[in-house]
Amino acid sequence: MSDxxxxxxxxxxxxxxxxxxxxxxxxxxxxxxxxVQGEIEDALRTVTRSRExxxxxxxxxxxxxxxxxxxxxxxxxxxxxxxxxxxxxxxRLAGRLPRDVRVWALREAPSGFNARFSAVWRRYAYRVTDNxxxxxxxxxxxxxxxxxxxxxxxxxxxxxxLLGEHDFAAYCKKxxxxxTIRTLQELSLVRxxxxxxxxxxxxxxxxxxxxxxxxxxxxxxGDGHRTPDWPAKxxxxxxxxxxxxxxxxxxxxxxxxxYPADELLAARNKEARNKRSLPGAGCC
Numbered sequence: 001m002s003d004x005x006x007x008x009x010x011x012x013x014x015x016x017x018x019x020x021x022x023x024x025x026x027x028x029x030x031x032x033x034x035x036v037q038g039e040i041e042d043a044l045r046t047v048t049r050s051r052e053x054x055x056x057x058x059x060x061x062x063x064x065x066x067x068x069x070x071x072x073x074x075x076x077x078x079x080x081x082x083x084x085x086x087x088x089x090x091x092r093l094a095g096r097l098p099r100d101v102r103v104w105a106l107r108e109a110p111s112g113f114n115a116r117f118s119a120v121w122r123r124y125a126y127r128v129t130d131n132x133x134x135x136x137x138x139x140x141x142x143x144x145x146x147x148x149x150x151x152x153x154x155x156x157x158x159x160x161x162l163l164g165e166h167d168f169a170a171y172c173k174k175x176x177x178x179x180t181i182r183t184l185q186e187l188s189l190v191r192x193x194x195x196x197x198x199x200x201x202x203x204x205x206x207x208x209x210x211x212x213x214x215x216x217x218x219x220x221x222g223d224g225h226r227t228p229d230w231p232a233k234x235x236x237x238x239x240x241x242x243x244x245x246x247x248x249x250x251x252x253x254x255x256x257x258x259y260p261a262d263e264l265l266a267a268r269n270k271e272a273r274n275k276r277s278l279p280g281a282g283c284c
Contacts, residue, residue: 003114003269009076012086013109014056016040018101020067021141021250027061036062039101040093044075047092048085059115059257060122060206065249067142070123070256074115082108112266113259117273121185121258123202126215126251130223131195143196144251148223152191155199155222159187161232162214170234170241171214172207180207187214197222205272209246216245 005011024033028041041053059072085092086106093103112118128144129135135145165183172180186202199218201211217231220243234241260268 003117005076008079010079010082011074011076011109011113012082013105013107013113013115014040014073014075014103015105016071016073016101016103017069018067018071019141020062020065022100023064025062025064025066026058036068036101039098040073040103043093043096047089047096048077048081050081057115059119060254062252062254063209063249066252066254067250068254071254072115072119072257072259074109074113110262110265112262112269114265114269115257117269118259118265119205119257119272120260120268121202121204122206122254123186123200123256123258124206124211125253125255126199126201126211126247127196127253128199128215128219128247128251129196136194139196141250142253144248146219146223150197150219150222151224152189152197152222154224154228155189155197155218157228158218158221158231159189161229162187162235166235167238168207168210168235169238171210171217171244173209175208178207182207182210189218211252212246212249213244215251216247219247220245 018036022034023036026036028035028038037056037058041056045053054075054077056073056075062068062071090103090106097103126144127142128146128150130146130148130150135143163184163186165181167181168184169180174180183204184201185204186200189197189199191197199215201214214231217226217234220226221228221230226243234244259265
């Protein structure tokens with residue numbers, strides 16, 4: 001699949017953030033549902049006074065209710081449109097976009113850049129509190145309340161058994177033709193002075209519902225309903241376990257997307273498109 005920018009166009013990288021509470025996820029949907037992609041594309045068309053809608057490609061599609069602090073996307077614009085508008089485009093977008101989505105930076109992307117396929121990792125944070133009184137009202141849209149005391153040490157012990165390259169089918173919503181093999185690079189939890197437990201989850205990519213399913217399993221360990229070896233056993237079984245709950249989306253935030261050096265972007269773009277298999281896996 002070619003990813004060359006069409007002649008007469010320029011690829012532009014966008015760095016953005018949004019509060020996902022009132023969005024039906026990132027991706028445009030039929031039926032007029034409000035999405036992040038739809039809002040930005042509409043704003044971009046308006047401020048550039050274009051008849052055409054310029055489609056965005058995003059680093060990681062987020063579900064309804066999930067937030068982003070460090071999302072990345074790209075868009076290919078006609079060179080004359082970029083030349084005419086790029087100086088004032090950021091400020092004009094700020095005036096046109098709703099307050100729950102912001103574009104923080106716009107710049108011409110280096111050769112070989114693709115917001116989705118050039119990424120080498122995505123880092124999410126999931127925030128939860130076990131405070132008996134509930135969640136601080138000012139944080140209620142970003143922190144899950146878990147009404148059992150949590151043992152963070154036990155959760156970290158369980159998390160270590162999930163690291164590395166595995167088939168995460170047990171923690172993903174299966175999609176036809178899509179692999180569930182991922183490399184989980186980091187999964188760790190820290191309790192802050194405010195009592196909020198923040199889970200950091202970093203991987204080369206994520207399959208559908210993976211982060212929220214992993215957190216659901218760790219919460220069962222943290223509150224004593226399962227032993228620390230249970231999440232790894234579920235992973236090894238390779239099938240969805242009804243005891244693994246997909247936790248609510250509002251505690252989840254995409255914090256950052258990582259990219260290689262500019263000279264490695266094209267190679268990573270090509271590599272990421274290859275369907276993965278585990279070493280020693282059979283063909284059928």
